[in-house]
Amino acid sequence: MGEPGRTRPSGSARALSVAYDTALLDLDGVVYAGGKAIPHAVDALAAARAGGMHLAYVTNNALRTPDAVALHLTELGVPAESADVVTSAQAVARLIADQVPAGARVLVVGGEGLRVALGERGLVPVESADDDPAAVVQGYGGPELAWGRFAEACYAIARGVPWFASNTDLTIPSARGIAPGNGAAVEVVRIATGAEPQVAGKPLPPMHRETVLRTGAERPLVVGDRLDTDVEGAFNGGVDSLLVLTGVTDPAQLLAARPEHRPTYVDADLRGLLTGQPEVSDDAGTFGCRGWRAFVREGALELEGEGEALDGLRALCAAVWTDAGQGTSRLEAAKVLDRLGW
Incomplete structure (x- = not known):
């Protein structure tokens, strides 16, 4: 099982494409949407592959064959073979x-x-x-x-x-x-x-078993856009996960995530594979990420500082996940996210 008591996103001093040997990538909402590549996906995956990371494409969509999926990826500029694709x-x-x-x-x-x-x-x-x-x-x-x-x-x-x-x-x-x-x-x-x-499919064990059997991954990183399939599947399989905000999950849903739906890392898109991840600090219940500080006081969620919106979201995740069950309201979360442009 994954980390049951996760209360904040993790940091990584190394690029994720170096820290993990295999990216287990969801497709819809991560690599493409509606048949078209998601912005930055093609270049980010090419860079991760060039750096030695094995890329495997793991999808709950049972409609297309691995051959068809691999051909589609190749046409989008993401070279793939059928053996790189694992389907439900x-x-x-x-x-x-x-x-x-x-x-x-x-x-x-x-x-x-x-x-x-x-x-x-x-x-x-x-x-x-x-x-x-x-x-x-x-x-x-x-x-x-x-x-x-x-x-x-x-x-x-x-x-x-x-x-x-x-x-x-x-x-x-x-x-x-x-x-x-x-x-x-x-x-x-x-x-x-x-x-x-x-x-059989994500987030349940048969899909994780199929993925491990077909990829041989030793240090896998699940990369997805859904909390209830990708992230929970990683949790059930005891491996780390990267949530990208290019598909189904929005920041408000991320803040409200149950423990098994909390990703190890969160980033805007697949460029997150190519970088380290910032640490979220905890100073007596005030959570900091680069220029932002987030905390909950008497059920009110507060955010102070400035900087990249994504860093503010990481700090907010730590504050809300730590405070889970203590009364932070969705309305409060919505107000703070609006400040970040979400």
């Missing part, structure tokens, strides 16, 4: 293969990524509950996934067929905003059947 489809396929007979049929509610991953495990994808499946697997299938696919899953699950889900992310970032993710689709089947799936 691969994790759930291994989870299913451990529980059903070799060569078993699996009813697929999702996209090509799931079908290819099942095939790698010697399992046979089928389309209908009438095809005598040994399992049902559900993964993100894109906006075109037909409603009838959910019905097929429900028919099979009602007969007692075990149900698996690649992941349960409720949302997924897109070029136009936040869209429903596989978790929203899983809720449809859960409501209709009353059943509960076995889930």
Whole structure:
């Protein structure tokens, strides 16, 4: 498990790309959004790779195959091979293969990524509950996934067929905003059947196992934009994490993070891999980061000083996380974040 009592972001005297041997990078909201590279991502990853850091791309999105993901990354200017990509489809396929007979049929509610991953495990994808499946697997299938696919899953699950889900992310970032993710689709089947799936993706152990098996990382750093998948997954796996603010999580959500959702480091974007991280000091409950000082007094969150907004956020994290449960209000946090431009 990760550090259970984290009350402030950590510092690092060395660049993170030097301190860790492998970056386990989420994709949506970290490297790209809506198919386009996030600003600074391409150059930052190239510099990290040139410095000797191994880059692996770990995604809960089960729609695309590793080959397709690697090709997309390469087209964006981030050279990658399929072996550099780890998906929740691969994790759930291994989870299913451990529980059903070799060569078993699996009813697929999702996209090509799931079908290819099942095939790698010697399992046979089928389309209908009438095809005598040994399992049902559900993964993100894109906006075109037909409603009838959910019905097929429900028919099979009602007969007692075990149900698996690649992941349960409720949302997924897109070029136009936040869209429903596989978790929203899983809720449809859960409501209709009353059943509960076995889930493989981040933040759960099957995904961490898949990542370690495929990358061989010894000093990994999880890099993501989500508290409930990337950061919690790192916590569950007992490894460090870097949260980047280019995707789903905003500063207000970061301040409100539960202990298992508190990242080791926080930075604006992937350029954070190339630098050290500033220390956050504690002087009798006043937390300092470079030019900023943050503290909580009688439930009121205060911020003093000047400098980079990100350093102010780091100091605020320390003040609020230390004060967790003592009455710091969301309104107070919003007021202070407004001062920083968030």
